[in-house]
Amino acid sequence: MKPGVGIFGFTGCAGCQLEILNLEDILLDLPSVVDIINFRMAKSENLDGPLDISFVEGSIMKYQVGELKKIRKNSKILVAIGSCACYGGVQYLQNFIEKPWKIVYNDKKMKYASPDTKSLSSYVKVDYSLPGCPIDKEEFVDFLKSVLLGRKPKMKSYPICVECKLRENDCLLEKGTICLGPVTVAGCNSKCPNNNYACEGCRGPVEEANISSQAELMKEKGIDPVDLIRRFRMFTSGAKEFQEAKA
């Protein structure tokens, strides 16, 4: 029997689900290897389970916890896709502001507003994480292939710099631009440096990331202390390593 797959979205921009729909060349062939049981963004007939693999996008607000737990219960493997699901995403930034909803809704009590947003693993067990804002399509396909072949998917344990050097990019850090490549986990093929733009850490910290030496380096380049902290607070400010960055 083909494994049953669910693709779910919580709070986010739907970009990680969209990247799956952006697999135009293989999208129509997917049903030959998996049964897509639930994918509300793309189909109308959806079942709750049982699911062999569920891919879950988005961060979780308090009122969504029940729904997430239901998915967990129905799934053998639960995969967090994207930095919202892995770390809370950009919307985690609201956690650093006092009463942020006041700014947006003039203090009106919103029916669904709850001033906190967290990663999936704050509430349920997550078996695998595919970070990135958005996820990397190829990494997603590789992951799916491994699982379908019964192999244990390999998670990357080296930083963006490795991918960047393999592509022989000019190093931005050496030219004086602040780049988070040394502390960010690989897997996007150094997309930003390839575009002559510094890595902003969207995939989150690499294993054993040396945040304090990165901060030292940034100070040497003359970054001011407020900016330094801000740089670690873009798409993965929920990662505790990045939160520990000090000026």
Place this chain on the structure above:
Amino acid sequence: MNIDIHHVTRVEGHGNLVVDVKNKKIKVEFQINEGTRLFEAFLRNRRYDEVTHLASRICAICSMSHTMSSLKSIENAMGIMVSEQTEKLRELAILGEHIQSHALHMYCLSLPDYFGFDSIISMSNKYLDEAKNGLMIKKLGNEIAETVAGRAVHQISAVVNGFTKIPSKEQMNKVLRHLKELRPSVLKTVELFSSLDYPDFERKTEYIALKKDDEYALYDGNIASSDGWNADVREWEGYATEQIVEYSNAKQGIRNGHGYMTGPLARINLNFDRLSGSTKDTMKEYGIRFPSYNPFHSNVARSIEVLHCFDTAINIIENNSFKKEKNECRIKVGDGYGANEAPRGTLYYHYKIDRKGIVTYANILTPTAQNLRNLEEDVNLFLKKILDSSKEKIIHNLEMLVRAYDPCISCSVH
């Protein structure tokens, strides 16, 4: 009768359509229950060169538009005039986004309804050519966006005052070749979407879109309304007001107490005569005339725009060569406005920037938020027409109407 369509499928995000019919009185609520993300709060206190990459995360499907309106608003605040090349490249990127987003909507989200399937995947068992055509067009839209701005979902290289990387001649020629190869499929798309059996329903409303004298406004323009008024983008906050409704996390666009429509149908209704010549000629062959007051004709409008985008993109690539340019800029205090036509309608940004280059205020008005009230008004009237049908049929028809707006719920709760 009570209808509660919980989590409307094949739209981006989470929304419920709740309808209550009592003694011929109809109450409609499109409840957006997606988590609030509070961008307007956390964009404050960020540097001018950080906010755009954050803002694009409001919405993946129209991230390019968020990128462009955000950049334009910053540049407007700091008094930066971008080069002609930058404008051309940005325009091209926006064309790519419209192609991608419209193809996604037409083929993956909408067409299955008209062909009687639950998704493009099940539809492809019987209509493989159509499904493949749609996906190829969508892919090319993404290819254009990626070539110009580094990535289709959440751009990389588009920055304040230019680009960090300029696509090579070879890359551009490849895109050009693909555009020409795929153009016949776009003509088929226009034919297909002009011939679908749309529900017979009309309701005239106010249509609002950007307008330019000499071209079909997508990247730039003044605000124009079918009610006859015209305004500079700097004045948008005075014309389009947002109202907080207690049953939804999204604010709603309201003018003089009523909803208004923005998006492909509004654009075609207001700017049909500014479409490319070949696009206008093609439309002569089909029966649907504009202005049209049938919201389901938004799909025809999308197909027309894809053709227009193809022809305009071909024109831009054939008539320009692109080279490396400087993109430095000087920080200046200011109040800036930016807008462009996103696939779902006019997107507006307003930033205030202080002398250190920090954003102190951000106000963003998204197309879906603007369309929500108008959508509810349409549902209300449309329901009266179909009230005698079975409940199942009513639900299906209402879902189709919601989808015709192609709502982007992440956008609406930014």
